Amino acid sequence: xxxxxxxxxxxxxxxxxxxxxxxxxxxxxxxxxxxxxxxxxxxxxxxxxxxxxxxxxxxxxxxxxxxxxxxxxxxxxxxxxxxxxxxxxxxxxxxxxxxxxxxxxxxxxxxxxxxxxxxxxxxxxxxxxxxxxxxxxxxxxxxxxxxxxxxxxxxxxxxxxxxxxxxxxxxxxxxxxxxxxxxxxxxxxxxxxxxxxxxxxxxxxxxxxxxxxxxxxxxxxxxxxxxxxxxxxxxxxxxxxxxxxxxxxxxxxxxxxxx
Numbered sequence: 001x002x003x004x005x006x007x008x009x010x011x012x013x014x015x016x017x018x019x020x021x022x023x024x025x026x027x028x029x030x031x032x033x034x035x036x037x038x039x040x041x042x043x044x045x046x047x048x049x050x051x052x053x054x055x056x057x058x059x060x061x062x063x064x065x066x067x068x069x070x071x072x073x074x075x076x077x078x079x080x081x082x083x084x085x086x087x088x089x090x091x092x093x094x095x096x097x098x099x100x101x102x103x104x105x106x107x108x109x110x111x112x113x114x115x116x117x118x119x120x121x122x123x124x125x126x127x128x129x130x131x132x133x134x135x136x137x138x139x140x141x142x143x144x145x146x147x148x149x150x151x152x153x154x155x156x157x158x159x160x161x162x163x164x165x166x167x168x169x170x171x172x173x174x175x176x177x178x179x180x181x182x183x184x185x186x187x188x189x190x191x192x193x194x195x196x197x198x199x200x201x202x203x204x205x206x207x208x209x210x211x212x213x214x215x216x217x218x219x220x221x222x223x224x225x226x227x228x229x230x231x232x233x234x235x236x237x238x239x240x241x242x243x244x245x246x247x248x249x250x251x252x253x254x255x256x257x258x259x
């Protein structure tokens with residue numbers, strides 16, 4: 001799906017993405033940490049303090065905040081891809097028309113950048129856990145494995161939506177609606193057990209649910225991850241990424257006429 005000679009270009013675009021993201025701001029890279037901390041504080045006050053939402057295993061607001069934030073790490077990664085992907089190609093006409101450029105790598109850059117932001121979120125989560133509860137469980141070392149299984153899904157979303165976004169600019173509007181739906185149809189603010197039994201099938205069919213649950217298991221509950229489940233998930237996500245790449249390659253010859 002990508003060639004070795006494109007790796008240098010991917011790395012260069014990643015550097016440009018990170019250096020340009022906060023260029024001219026006083027906070028610089030610190031905003032990468034400030035934003036997730038701010039969101040965590042807002043959601044914790046709204047749901048944990050005002051609405052007094054609890055997870056069931058504990059009455060502690062700190063526990064709820066940590067479990068909530070673990071879910072947000074996964075959701076924010078997918079939501080960022082859903083927001084950016086429709087304009088990856090449509091918003092880069094120079095790459096399409098004026099230069100010979102491997103457009104497929106734009107999805108790689110987006111997915112890797114999103115994963116880096118997720119790692120920042122995990123670092124913030126570790127800091128919060130240390131402040132509220134002490135040393136995290138040893139199973140937290142498996143969090144890279146869980147996030148790695150999410151990567152093919154992010155890549156597939158990038159290829160599929162960036163190709164469709166060239167043909168229909170309304171894709172961006174649809175992904176905004178989808179993000180809002182996923183926020184509440186993923187067990188982020190509540191546990192899977194707390195949801196009505198009639199909705200369990202819908203929640204389990206959500207591709208975010210399994211990763212959210214696995215990340216919580218290794219980070220907070222101290223449980224070993226489901227290796228078989230992660231293997232199946234990674235395989236299915238990889239098939240989705242491959243099909244999305246094939247669709248991207250099939251539609252690419254028409255990009256120049258539409259951008």
